[in-house]
Amino acid sequence: EVQLVESGGGLVQPGGSLRLSCAASGFTFSSYDMHWVRQATGKGLEWVSAIGTAGDTYYPGSVKGRFTISRENAKNSLYLQMNSLRAGDTAVYYCARGYGEDLGAFDIWGQGTMVTVSS
Amino acid sequence: QSVLTQPPSVSAAPGQKVTISCSGSSSNIGNNYVSWYQQLPGTAPKLLIYDNNKRPSGIPDRFSGSKSGTSATLGITGLQTGDEADYYCGTWDSSLSAFYVFGTGTKVTVL
Numbered sequence A: 001e002v003q004l005v006e007s008g009g010g011l012v013q014p015g016g017s018l019r020l021s022c023a024a025s026g027f028t029f030s031s032y033d034m035h036w037v038r039q040a041t042g043k044g045l046e047w048v049s050a051i052g053t054a055g056d057t058y059y060p061g062s063v064k065g066r067f068t069i070s071r072e073n074a075k076n077s078l079y080l081q082m083n084s085l086r087a088g089d090t091a092v093y094y095c096a097r098g099y100g101e102d103l104g105a106f107d108i109w110g111q112g113t114m115v116t117v118s119s
Numbered sequence B: 001q002s003v004l005t006q007p008p009s010v011s012a013a014p015g016q017k018v019t020i021s022c023s024g025s026s027s028n029i030g031n032n033y034v035s036w037y038q039q040l041p042g043t044a045p046k047l048l049i050y051d052n053n054k055r056p057s058g059i060p061d062r063f064s065g066s067k068s069g070t071s072a073t074l075g076i077t078g079l080q081t082g083d084e085a086d087y088y089c090g091t092w093d094s095s096l097s098a099f100y101v102f103g104t105g106t107k108v109t110v111l
Helices: none
Strands: A003-007 A010-014 A020-024 A036-038 A047-049 A069-071 A077-084 A092-097 A105-109 A113-117 B009-010 B020-021 B035-037 B044-050 B062-067 B071-076 B086-091 B101-102 B106-110
Touching: A003 A092, A003 B035, A020 A036, A020 A092, A020 B071, A036 A069, A036 A077, A047 A069, A047 A077, A047 B086, A047 B101, A092 B035, A092 B044, A092 B101, A105 B044, A105 B071, B009 B020, B020 B086, B020 B106, B044 B062, B071 B086
Parallel strands: A010 A113, B009 B106
Antiparallel strands: A003 A020, A020 A077, A036 A047, A036 A092, A069 A077, A092 A105, A092 A113, B020 B071, B035 B044, B035 B086, B062 B071, B086 B101, B086 B106
16 A cells, blocks of 8 residues: 655744654655645645655755755655754645656645644 | 635535635736646645645545646645645746745635
């Protein structure tokens, strides 16, 4: 079964750090671009980062310089290192697989992991 | 703040049809493929449409997608109570602030 499972969420103080993990199974992980998407409670989806098969990385301005996406193909794992966390980073974080002609669709999603930034 | 605009809500009776618009610009929809997602309460999003109008395996043909210029549309026919959910469009964006953007989201209510 094709599956993504996130872990690592929790409560962290403002200014703190957290590392999220996403374990992939059921497909050739190294052959796919991977993404992180977040959703604050009651709000819409927000793209957070992407990593290509060659290790190229992309971020929106809201997290650039604070978040780092990485992958370890030997372990079929995706990571998101989050530093200098702010209250506005509080959300459910999903990992997702890139798909489609321009890899701009996300066909497999994890169940999400909750990150709460609060003192 | 999303650069893709969707209506906050749409509604219709069971069996009827609804359409959801997604309005963008030449930096996103105008030059990229659009995908659509369904998010049932308390669950992760699910891919409904990719590459503007293609359906992944297992998605019924009641769901359809189209694109024209800088706008895209999701159509749902034969509306069912199980279709009550939030729907989002998404696409790449060539602006400096973000590489990928989602729509503002639309709540579909089955009356």
